[in-house]
Amino acid sequence: MGIASWQPSKYSRVQLEERRLAALEWLQASTATHKEIAEHFGVSVKTVSSWKERLKKNGTLQATVAQGRTPFLTQEQHDQVRTLLREGPLAHGFPDDTWTTPRVRELIGRNLNVWYHRDHVRKLLHALGFTPQKPDGRAVERNDQRIMTWVEQVHPELEKKGG
Incomplete structure (x- = not known):
């Protein structure tokens, strides 16, 4: 059994681009077959073919920026x-x-x-620049004057009766 090097199951975008750019030299040299390039870089022959097409079409193997969906609102x-x-x-x-x-x-x-x-x-x-707001927990009908009156007058009377 030969010694195989460990490879991640998923590569990051940066790693994928690094691999494509490393293969660029091999593709431009045209001395290796698609199969040899595929084996060296750990990809399929189809991937090498798509790299070659991409190079022919775009002139580069550098990553492109994903544009995303067109916004619904202007x-x-x-x-x-x-x-x-x-x-x-x-x-x-x-x-x-x-x-x-x-x-x-x-x-x-x-x-x-x-x-x-x-x-x-x-x-x-x-x-749009809006942030979530939390209600202050106070009722709109709140009457601070009535609350102070109750705290100063009624509450002490209730404590006297209960204590």
């Missing part, structure tokens, strides 16, 4: 969403002054006819 529409959000939920017919992701989703859908998944709305809001 920059102008992002600005429009910011404006709509700053108008507040009440201005758009919601029952209270709280933005939730389902409400933001509905706002964008109604106004721009783009319906995001509710989980993606959070990412969109972050990209």
Whole structure:
């Protein structure tokens, strides 16, 4: 049994590019067969063929940048969403002054006819510069004066009766 060198089951993008660029010299020299190149670099003959095609088409084996999906909203529409959000939920017919992701989703859908998944709305809001806000835990109806009066007058009386 021959000694085989250990190789990872997955390579990083950097490692894959490094291997392609190392193979570039072999491909340009044209002295080795596809099979010999494949065996030396631990790839299939088909991979060597695709490298050769890529070199012919692009003139390089360097990695390309993945572009990703085209955004659903333009920059102008992002600005429009910011404006709509700053108008507040009440201005758009919601029952209270709280933005939730389902409400933001509905706002964008109604106004721009783009319906995001509710989980993606959070990412969109972050990209627009909005951050999650936590309620301060105080009721809108809170009356600090009545609370002070109760603490100063009623509470001591209750302690007297209980103690």
